[in-house]
Amino acid sequence: MVDVSEKEDSDRTAIAEAIVRMQAHTREQIEQQAMKKGDVLAVSELAGIMAAKKTSDLIPLCHQLPLTKVSVDCDWTPSDTLEDGASNTACLRIRSTVKTTYRTGVEMEALTACSVAALTVYDMCKAIDKAMTIESIRLVFKSGGKSGTFGSLD
Amino acid sequence: MVDVSEKEDSDRTAIAEAIVRMQAHTREQIEQQAMKKGDVLAVSELAGIMAAKKTSDLIPLCHQLPLTKVSVDCDWTPSDTLEDGASNTACLRIRSTVKTTYRTGVEMEALTACSVAALTVYDMCKAIDKAMTIESIRLVFKSGGKSGTFGSLD
Amino acid sequence: MVDVSEKEDSDRTAIAEAIVRMQAHTREQIEQQAMKKGDVLAVSELAGIMAAKKTSDLIPLCHQLPLTKVSVDCDWTPSDTLEDGASNTACLRIRSTVKTTYRTGVEMEALTACSVAALTVYDMCKAIDKAMTIESIRLVFKSGGKSGTFGSLD
Amino acid sequence: MVDVSEKEDSDRTAIAEAIVRMQAHTREQIEQQAMKKGDVLAVSELAGIMAAKKTSDLIPLCHQLPLTKVSVDCDWTPSDTLEDGASNTACLRIRSTVKTTYRTGVEMEALTACSVAALTVYDMCKAIDKAMTIESIRLVFKSGGKSGTFGSLD
Amino acid sequence: MVDVSEKEDSDRTAIAEAIVRMQAHTREQIEQQAMKKGDVLAVSELAGIMAAKKTSDLIPLCHQLPLTKVSVDCDWTPSDTLEDGASNTACLRIRSTVKTTYRTGVEMEALTACSVAALTVYDMCKAIDKAMTIESIRLVFKSGGKSGTFGSLD
């Protein structure tokens, strides 16, 4: 684990995003709260928040750090933003924001939150849609630390 | 957590896959073992195996189950399989295989193994390539249980 | 940890209950989904389910065992069942049901689920009601195993 | 998880209490170290301390924080303090004290320590007394932070 | 993680042992219950039991398995068994016994229990004796499984 003992504390934010593509019918079932396992988006957001706190336990070389904020939010991407013109599919966008004041950044915490939220969506819907795909887990924005800002907030 | 007390044990296998897209230069650094944090593929494969064992701790409604096999393997996807003709990018394919003999399946364990292995790749390379994207985490194959076989082994 | 290697597997169920007493105003805020931290009952039920899976990690001499069902449900106790005639207080009843087929029982898993669900209610409401009290965490029912049935299902 | 990035560190203390009511005979067995599973009070106090460190893993929206002190102590409540005149029962009082210097308080850590210590008492005695009840888990005192002091130290 | 899906369940036992060498004065303090952190042997035995349950979380390629028994016991080795004639040192022997009925053995669980118990002894005494050494963690006995019996029970 990289030596950060000489680094200074700095305010840090990271935002990450995951997209889960599913059948249009699966989206309907989620929106109608009809999935047998419960409220898919609420459970997935909570799973993402809890996972952020376990990042250093999952990613071998991540430092443990005190998170001052974790949020995970889901919304539906309008169909017309899909590049491939696929019909009959819906895309759920999961966005996490994580903050700390510490010597290292929180990119991995934001990415882990998104990933586990997306996996939870899969788990809760897989009885009706095993072909769901998690697409495009990526870092959207980070600020703070010596390497400065990456990406943008929009 | 769904009641599986009436279900029978059955031999179950699941295979999942994740793709990590990165700059061609990042791939070179990985292959030359030049990343400062260590051997990227070896550490990521191990992180994926360990994560499979934590699935029920991460995914709220997953049952705990005794895994009889977990493997995670990485290889490089030939560039010509990319749909969008992007040059200067390389794709790492991470594939996990998980087995159990139990009342519920191991799809989530296989997907979690892939996801955490992919996140670990990101963590170990992010110093030089923050724009890496995890693409297409998906279930490739499952067998066993009442819902039978999904996907194919090829 | 007691030696259970000679015990036989048996179908086992345990039901436990916790009561959280709070101000009537706090109940109103929960029911109106007005608590800043989110949906109190939904988050608490999920926290209880997840905690059941960690019982053997929390209770030093508990065996690890594969749970086949965990459910946690909240409802409001009618005021007139309170013995002490207290007005202005409301009581939330949290009830968990846990099942396994194993050599030891799941009483501790059911009690842990209730306890952590109750603690989560406290956490989510403490900003407005620090005097909430968790009352009467107790085993309501168990069946299976050599010691047989305890309590009743009503 | 609530954003505490703008909050200041402050010295914080929380004290919580749980009462476990049991048969008088069960108390005798505990005091005579006759329980088959071992020294009930010593194991329960230790379980409570260890649980305090897991609070953020159990309570979904709790921040991780560095505890500077955790203690858990058990004593027997004199029978004459019981309101309901019950005879043949004994009450064990479990009291935890937790400290930190951080942006958020340690109420949940103190309550979790008490709760898990009480559950451990139940686990170690349930072979002879399944009707034990955990009564009255509550916050006794807290100091520090913007909301100031709650309760009293006596 | 090695594929054990074709292996049969078998009754398995493993016994491991650790020796902690310390100053004779440290032994006296332990025996007189004078260590500030508490009852060294009781806490260490409990820590060992709890650690056995975390083996698959600590050792990357260990399978998760349901332990049917874990015990950890400490005793003092008579001085005359020391080979090097050292005076003024005392040796604590920690012995763990672990059982399961499963497809793989419990050697690692027994060794982990001993190791963590020994580390806990160190932690509780280090204020007065930083030069304590854990010597000779080793497997004493195992039975069950295809590879059969190793070592002896005496």
Added chain:
Amino acid sequence: MVDVSEKEDSDRTAIAEAIVRMQAHTREQIEQQAMKKGDVLAVSELAGIMAAKKTSDLIPLCHQLPLTKVSVDCDWTPSDTLEDGASNTACLRIRSTVKTTYRTGVEMEALTACSVAALTVYDMCKAIDKAMTIESIRLVFKSGGKSGTFGSLD
């Protein structure tokens, strides 16, 4: 858990060491990467690093603290440093270095890292050498804190 709320932060380092003695043939298999479970030294070093982060979860009275560096390195001890003239055995030396800036030291983290790395070596080689012994887990050096420096860096 000892009250450290009045202690000051200080830069702290601890170095610990474990020795694993094995058959000369086992060393050869490790060096030739011939062990069926994979690259023994790489996996063990990683397991040690990850274990350091779990120290407060394993050792009951250890404080949680933010580690700023953890490294684990293996090398082979030249045979002629063995005191007992044993032939046909080889000794692997595992050395861990841990740093923090906090109120308490990191001796236990360094010792835990070494111990778990050594256990992992055992796990990965036990198929061919069950008689391997972990010898001499000890603190080599510590600095920082009120008790000052112990041992030396050479």
